[in-house]
């Protein structure tokens with residue numbers, strides 16, 4: 001077991017190896033320490049201001065995610081739509097073009113795999129099994145420092161971890177040394193890896209990366225940092241709110257807008273701990289009622305919530321009439337709601353809108369995470385997707401988009417998410433809805449100007465430099481943000497374009 005000093009030294013070497021586009025490395029405002037949550041964590045050594053970059057990390061291995069829902073794609077460029085997918089005749093990895101086949105990335109992947117004897121003819125090897133195992137396979141290419149760093153990370157060793165390597169062994173005779181290192185990589189990835197964001201609106205295979213410094217951050221359901229990626233998969237971690245010297249630096253391993261039972265179950269299943277943060281301990285989740293269900297008493301307008309949210313078998317109680325409902329009944333209702341959601345076609349915006357506006361709130365309160373999730377899905381589509389572009393939106397859909405943005409921003413603010421990525425995106429979409437309204441009705445421009453400027457300014461501040469930011473963020477900020485001295489017809493030219 002490495003001491004904290006040894007680990008800090010290795011982390012410094014790791015960070016120093018890479019320079020981010022701004023050329024700055026920020027090591028001075030945090031260190032690695034013992035966390036009261038167990039294990040190690042990162043701690044601020046000085047006060048950190050909101051927006052400050054804490055560090056920029058770089059993956060020591062990365063590759064396609066291993067979940068069952070990950071869509072198959074090219075193992076080099078990650079494209080998922082192509083008429084020309086083929087399996088490499090030497091290693092069976094999926095590729096989309098000769099160009100991708102001729103890359104160093106593929107050359108190295110192919111060489112690593114071709115060292116192993118096969119148990120079946122090469123064309124019978126399942127490319128999905130190979131793709132899921134690619135991040136651990138690439139771990140075999142790490143240098144000695146990187147291997148030591150990976151071994152120093154926490155790694156859950158339960159039987160479910162390492163399935164990728166067991167899948168490979170159906171097809172290959174793998175030397176013990178390779179198997180051990182890949183199994184360690186699987187466990188380290190399952191404990192520490194981050195999903196790597198793709199460019200805004202781009203349909204690509206979803207990747208995971210093992211970021212050794214980011215992997216030292218513990219979880220809080222209201223984290224004080226956000227992270228973003230650049231084109232080279234470098235990950236910048238920034239403060240979303242001021243962090244006092246001595247405080248622990250947190251990230252989040254779950255969805256921000258999920259209710260407490262959903263977050264805690266997910267954390268337990270994937271990361272093997274039950275979160276006990278302030279948000280989890282508060283049945284109302286800072287008044288957002290994200291987990292709330294409708295009271296079962298006829299005529300009662302109240303909401304049911306867990307009595308003891310840190311106890312997963314706790315009964316639930318209505319906030320109004322105090323009716324108690326056993327967890328068994330709640331679980332049945334939750335799984336019925338899950339099935340109902342599973343039957344929805346999320347690509348069909350008409351169906352989503354109808355379900356949201358006319359149906360779902362008959363069964364669950366409008367604060368419930370399912371409603372909030374549907375609201376977000378509609379926000380992302382309205383004005384953006386084919387047939388629903390800004391100039392095609394009806395007045396009522398434009399008004400709906402604006403009100404959904406405002407409502408979800410209120411929920412995010414109540415949770416105290418600070419300048420989180422989610423807030424940046426919601427501000428961008430609110431700005432776009434307001435700008436479209438002003439473009440359609442120029443007489444409203446003066447009335448809307450201040451809010452249009454401030455929303456795009458804040459969105460730009462949060463999302464700039466983030467590969468997943470909307471591509472017109474900068475242009476909108478330049479034309480519609482504060483300080484633009486062009487007449488308003490010219491400012492709105494950007495929207496017509």
Ligand SMILES: C[S@@+](CC[C@H](N)C(=O)[O-])C[C@H]1O[C@@H](n2cnc3c(N)ncnc32)[C@H](O)[C@@H]1O
Pocket residue numbers: 035037038039040041153154191192214215216217218219220271272273274275276
């Ligand atoms: C990415 S690691 C975080 C760093 C880790 N504490 C270490 O010592 O290397 C994730 C693991 O840390 C622990 N952990 C993270 N956040 C936690 C929390 N809020 N409460 C309890 N354990 C936590 C869990 O074991 C989790 O699987």
